[in-house]
Amino acid sequence: MCQANSSNKDIKTVCLEINDNSWQPMDQRTTPESIKVACSNCNLRELCMPIGFNPEDMQKLDEVVATRRRVKQGERLFSNGDPFTSLYAIRTGFFKTCISSEDGREQVTGFQMAGEIIGLDGIVSDHHSCNAVALEDADVCVMPFANVEELSREFPVLQRHVHKIMSREIVRENSIMMLLGNMRAEERIAAFLLNLVQRLHARGFSQSEFILRMTREEIGSYLGMKLETVSRTFSKFSDDGIIEVKQRYVKIIEPEALKKIFNPQTCS
Amino acid sequence: MCQANSSNKDIKTVCLEINDNSWQPMDQRTTPESIKVACSNCNLRELCMPIGFNPEDMQKLDEVVATRRRVKQGERLFSNGDPFTSLYAIRTGFFKTCISSEDGREQVTGFQMAGEIIGLDGIVSDHHSCNAVALEDADVCVMPFANVEELSREFPVLQRHVHKIMSREIVRENSIMMLLGNMRAEERIAAFLLNLVQRLHARGFSQSEFILRMTREEIGSYLGMKLETVSRTFSKFSDDGIIEVKQRYVKIIEPEALKKIFNPQTCS
């Protein structure tokens, strides 16, 4: 979730800004695990919580979050088969969710960043059906699903919000199906980059440059292609002057060109 | 949704059985549109509604369904861009949902049969983001989403049920992503056939034979392959003695062989 603005120095700065929790009351600063935190004064509130609450309702809404949990890079927030108890709101960090077939093939089903909700897969069977892996050190708000449901019954605006989050995930996956079923490698990569930069921009990062949190292999798994093809496509875009790539650093030079590749129709 | 048991004659018989509504009270028999119907005495209740209601609660639950609506083969229940108002429970018939990119490429995102819920895509933006097309004459229960949400607040078991339905859809789409991203043509077709027959069997149809409601092209669109490849794969399975195919009629001769193709690991 740390994004470059122009140089390596800037990367660090931005990371500090978003990870820094010194603006929070002392009793909410980071300690080992399980710290009671409040949505009411979280700067990500408008991303993961409904808007339009009056102050006293907002206070009640804080009850939805039980604790906070740190997940180190490479560790799992939950795994396939784990009992489902909670949804998780990402405060900082970056996750991938993935499933694997019995014969070991892995499919990345999504990349999630701050303000996004993770764990919806577990509701249907009371067990998680995917793994959620932190791609960088992360910090999540643990929302026991019983709390979510109870408060949803009390607050229609929260209820609607929960429904929208689930519906959004369904719609997102629909568009991934379109990507996987109908698009060629260049179109997939263009769509991927545009989606990523759009979400990052909504979180206050640059519209043009960022640091990838995932490997070429993980991108390929998400987009249904091999890591070599991901790498070649990046190189191709770079040769064409559409993007600048240096390992995990990406700068979008010609966003319109990317949009045109993704969707030949709408753009000119 | 009408499935053969052994001959064309049987197909008609089964269709009649499931479409026949003479068991219903006179005032609920089919007329042009908008007939009040009750979940409490619907034979699909256990598929689309939560179980474990006591009789008086069940009565209240009937309020979730406002009307019924007939959709003729080829017609749409809703289209991309339509305002979202309701979820639909399929009583009879068979649907596909699909999205299309601006340049006209179509992606089938699902096939839905009796007892399944359709329309969840519309919640997030208050507008539908896909088309729902009847692949055969269909009859759906219209459930205004406002009713669903209101009753959900009153009945936790209904609330949980709605959440599970949405989560199930997310998990289904996850597995389609695995299919599209990692599997070869034969594996996709094997998975498709096994899934279809399993759902049909849960509805009282044969475990081994059925009539496809969709074209080769629609199957291909769902599975990310061309209609010729679908046809060739069917022919291959037929040559191998795994299935019997004659146009839309399919009989599964060797279910274990299909499972083995779908998942080389778990089976023998």
Next chain:
DNA sequence: AAAATTCTTTGATGTAAATCAAACAACTAC
């Protein structure tokens, strides 16, 4: 019943992406 349309099958050929392979860059551990 004939004609038109839609859907399916099968064959021949082409191609985008996978696979195989090797060098190189970056990061981690000692």
Next chain:
DNA sequence: GTAGTTGTTTGATTTACATCAAAGAATTTT
């Protein structure tokens, strides 16, 4: 700092599936 590990790039070759094409069923229209 060096060795080992992990991730990335690029080239050569292969392949699964797409594309093109044409004939044959099945269904619908007239």
